[in-house]
Amino acid sequence: MAYRWTNNLTRADATPRGLFLNRRQIMAGAGALGLGGLARPVGAQEALEPNSFEEITTYNNYYEFGTGKADPAKNAEALDTTDWQVTVDGLVDNPGTYPLAELIGGLAVEDRIYRLRCVEAWSMVVPWQGIELKDILDRAGVQSNARYVAFETAVQPENMPGVRRGVLDFPYVEGLRLDEAMHPLTIMATGLYDEPMPKQNGAPIRLVVPWKYGFKSIKSIVRISLVEEEPVTTWNSLAPSEYGFYANVNPTVDHPRWSQATERRIGGGLFSSRQDTLMYNGYDEVASLYEGMDLKAQF
Amino acid sequence: MARPLTTAQRINGMLRRVPAWSLYVLGAIWAGFLFWQALTGRLGVEPINALEREYGDTALKLLVAGLAVTPLMKYTRVSLLKFRRAIGLLCFFFVLAHFSVWALLDVQSFGRVWADILKRPYVTVGMIAFLGLIPLALTSNNWSVRRLGRNWRRLHQLVYGIAILGAVHYIWLAKGFQIEPLVYLGLILGLLATRIRWKSLLQQRRAAA
Numbered sequence: 001m002a003y004r005w006t007n008n009l010t011r012a013d014a015t016p017r018g019l020f021l022n023r024r025q026i027m028a029g030a031g032a033l034g035l036g037g038l039a040r041p042v043g044a045q046e047a048l049e050p051n052s053f054e055e056i057t058t059y060n061n062y063y064e065f066g067t068g069k070a071d072p073a074k075n076a077e078a079l080d081t082t083d084w085q086v087t088v089d090g091l092v093d094n095p096g097t098y099p100l101a102e103l104i105g106g107l108a109v110e111d112r113i114y115r116l117r118c119v120e121a122w123s124m125v126v127p128w129q130g131i132e133l134k135d136i137l138d139r140a141g142v143q144s145n146a147r148y149v150a151f152e153t154a155v156q157p158e159n160m161p162g163v164r165r166g167v168l169d170f171p172y173v174e175g176l177r178l179d180e181a182m183h184p185l186t187i188m189a190t191g192l193y194d195e196p197m198p199k200q201n202g203a204p205i206r207l208v209v210p211w212k213y214g215f216k217s218i219k220s221i222v223r224i225s226l227v228e229e230e231p232v233t234t235w236n237s238l239a240p241s242e243y244g245f246y247a248n249v250n251p252t253v254d255h256p257r258w259s260q261a262t263e264r265r266i267g268g269g270l271f272s273s274r275q276d277t278l279m280y281n282g283y284d285e286v287a288s289l290y291e292g293m294d295l296k297a298q299f
Numbered sequence: 300m301a302r303p304l305t306t307a308q309r310i311n312g313m314l315r316r317v318p319a320w321s322l323y324v325l326g327a328i329w330a331g332f333l334f335w336q337a338l339t340g341r342l343g344v345e346p347i348n349a350l351e352r353e354y355g356d357t358a359l360k361l362l363v364a365g366l367a368v369t370p371l372m373k374y375t376r377v378s379l380l381k382f383r384r385a386i387g388l389l390c391f392f393f394v395l396a397h398f399s400v401w402a403l404l405d406v407q408s409f410g411r412v413w414a415d416i417l418k419r420p421y422v423t424v425g426m427i428a429f430l431g432l433i434p435l436a437l438t439s440n441n442w443s444v445r446r447l448g449r450n451w452r453r454l455h456q457l458v459y460g461i462a463i464l465g466a467v468h469y470i471w472l473a474k475g476f477q478i479e480p481l482v483y484l485g486l487i488l489g490l491l492a493t494r495i496r497w498k499s500l501l502q503q504r505r506a507a508a
Contacts, residue, residue, distance in 0.1 A: 067477055107449040122345060167475045238475065255418050257472065259411065270337050270346045274407055299411055 007110050015207055024122035048113050051124045053193050055267050058199045061118065062219055064153065064160040064168045071162075072200035078159035079199045086205070090150075090225035093141025100204055104190070112187055112208070117249045117281045119213035123263045126294045130189035134182045142178070142226055145299065149181040150174075150231035151207060152223035168234055174218035176209065181291055186211055188221070211283040213247045235261070244299040248290065249281035253299045307376035314379070322385040329357065330396060343507075347404045359469065362462045363486050370493040384439050387458070391436040392431035394429050421471035428464040431457055455501035462487045 024026050050056075062072035065079075109129055117123045137149070152170040157163045163170050175284045180186060190197055190209045197203040202219025215235050225231070235243035242256055251261045261276040280286050304312070333353045336342045342349035365386040368379045379386075402412045415422045435455055437443070444451050466484035473480050 047303065059344045063475060067475060069345065070347075115347065122348075165476075217487075254418075257421060259415070262411075264345070264347070266345050269340070270350070270404065272347070 007112060045257075046124045048115065050113055050127045050193075051267050053195075053263075056124060056126055056192060057198045057200055058264055059124075061120075061214065062162075062200055064162045064170065064172065065200065066162050075161055076199035076203075078156075079154075079203060080156055081199065081204045081220075084204050084222075086221060087223045088140045088225075089223070090227050090283040091143040091146035092226050093143065096138070102256055103139075104131050104136060104188070104205070107131045107139070109190065110187070112189075112210075114185075114208060114210035115281050116208075116210065116214055116217075117263060117277065119215055119243065119247065119255060119260075121255075121258055121260060121277075122266055123265050123277075124266045126208075127193055128187065128189040129191035129194065130187035130208060132184055133186045133188050133207070134184065136188060136224070137181060137226075140224070140226070145228055146226035147178050147180060148227050148229065148231055149176050150223075150225040150227055151176075151218045151221050152225075153218055154220045154222045158250055168238065171222075172218060172232050172234045173231065174207070174216055176207075176216070177230075177244070177289075178226075180209065180286075183286060183289065185283060185286065211249055211280040211286045213243075213249060215243065216247050246290075246295075246298055248286075248295065248299070250278060250279060250295060250299065252279075253296055305376070310377050314377075314381075319381050322382055322389060326385075326389040326392065330354070330393065333357075347400065351397060351400045351405055353467070354393050356458040358390050358393035358397055359465055359483050360463055361386055361393060362458075363483065363490065365390060365458070366462060366487065367466045370490055373493065387437060388439050394432055398425075398429055421468055424464050424471065425468040428461045428468060431461045431464070435461075445494045449470060459491055462491070 008221055040227050058073045060072040061069070062076060065072040084100045086100060086103050088103070089095045101214075109131055111127065111129055113125060113127045115123060116126050133149075136175045151174045153170075155163055155171045160170075162168075176186070187208050189202075190205050192198070192201060197206065202217075202221075205221050206219040207217045207221065216233075231247060233245060234241075236245050249260075254260050257281040260277055263277045264272060264274050333342075333350060337350040337353075338347035340346065342353070365383060368383045368386070372378050372380065406415060416426050417423070427457050435457060438447065438451060438454060447454065463484075466480065466487050469483060470480040
């Protein structure tokens with residue numbers, strides 16, 4: 001990864017539409033004055049209006065707290081995040097179990113306004129705060145034979161009704177190829193809307209990989225392992241024909257039970273219309289990671 | 300001297316005073332209430348899917364209720380027979396509402412609706428169940444009962460298969476291991492099992508052996 005992804009969106013982009021448009025007019029004016037470089041929108045980030053805090057925190061998939069979309073908001077309060085520790089192990093120079101502050105202390109926290117596309121064909125825009133995963137991995141010291149990163153969610157049966165009911169084979173596990181993990185778009189988010197990460201959204205620290213379906217962006221992480229082989233991932237092992245390891249957003253590869261060609265943006269109400277789903281969820285800058293791969297077979 | 304009334308007789312006496320049409324009124328109020336909730340954000344921030352599910356869920360509950368009428372009579376002597384037509388027709392209307400929300404508000408295009416029916420097995424199953432309910436709804440009137448005679452009964456036994464398809468439709472769309480869809484299938488299979496004449500089946504077995 002030769003470049004560092006430059007983020008030109010801040011919390012200010014989550015302001016009401018009127019202000020937002022006004023600012024864009026100012027930018028357009030700057031462009032007319034010959035400051036074109038300033039005004040040029042950066043690819044996928046153009047004109048993203050975040051969903052409201054309420055929408056982002058009341059419509060969640062977090063099966064540890066129930067399978068209904070409103071269940072996590074109802075039940076996740078029980079998640080115990082005190083003295084959170086993350087174990088970093090596998091092929092790293094500095095393995096260990098770190099308190100959260102030690103894992104990410106001193107690393108740059110950035111604002112990232114990302115689209116989130118769920119495999120269930122709905123989407124949102126979320127103003128995250130987080131740290132590039134690369135920074136955390138660099139601190140851990142990735143060894144040269146590591147090729148994948150595996151992640152694991154906390155399991156607290158006494159606090160998680162979905163775990164007690166055995167909805168899935170917990171702990172929830174996910175994984176990325178190392179180059180995906182090191183991509184500057186990939187972040188470990190610790191907050192949204194400048195609030196500490198709400199529990200239903202994966203407090204205190206979660207992965208966000210904006211060009212992949214939401215289930216890849218694993219929540220409430222307690223373990224990060226650098227490994228040589230492609231790690232087992234929860235949904236992929238449950239239904240390999242429905243959920244691939246890569247799970248890149250791809251409108252041309254349908255889920256067996258529904259089409260992925262379009263999506264519905266949350267927040268449009270009862271009569272909201274569908275919009276076309278974009279390849280890589282609009283993050284074309286990741287296309288080079290998959291050059292030469294058959295995306296229909298490795299979906 | 301008259302014997303004291305049994306509990307079942309007392310319940311039946313009370314039910315006699317409730318007109319069957321009151322169920323249609325309740326059904327319409329419930330359907331309207333759900334729509335109003337969806338419209339005003341009371342079903343959450345994604346009301347289309349929520350409304351679709353609420354209507355489908357109500358239809359399944361009515362299916363179970365309709366199938367429960369006969370066993371209830373058999374085992375408790377409580378008779379809901381006069382409500383059964385209303386239960387069945389309401390079930391059809393809720394499936395129609397469920398289908399309409401899916402097609403018009405969710406999928407939003409005829410081409411995609413058709414593609415989903417052909418390509419997605421759980422939609423195919425749901426669609427077959429819906430189509431199967433249409434002749435039943437159309438013949439849910441006194442004229443058809445008289446006209447069809449014994450065939451009316453045979454035709455309306457289609458509901459046994461439809462109910463199973465409805466439960467399978469629900470199980471198929473669930474992600475992960477979820478209890479609720481399985482409970483519906485269990486209830487439906489259980490209610491169907493009460494209709495099998497186990498004794499005569501056993502006797503036939505013995506006679507054959």
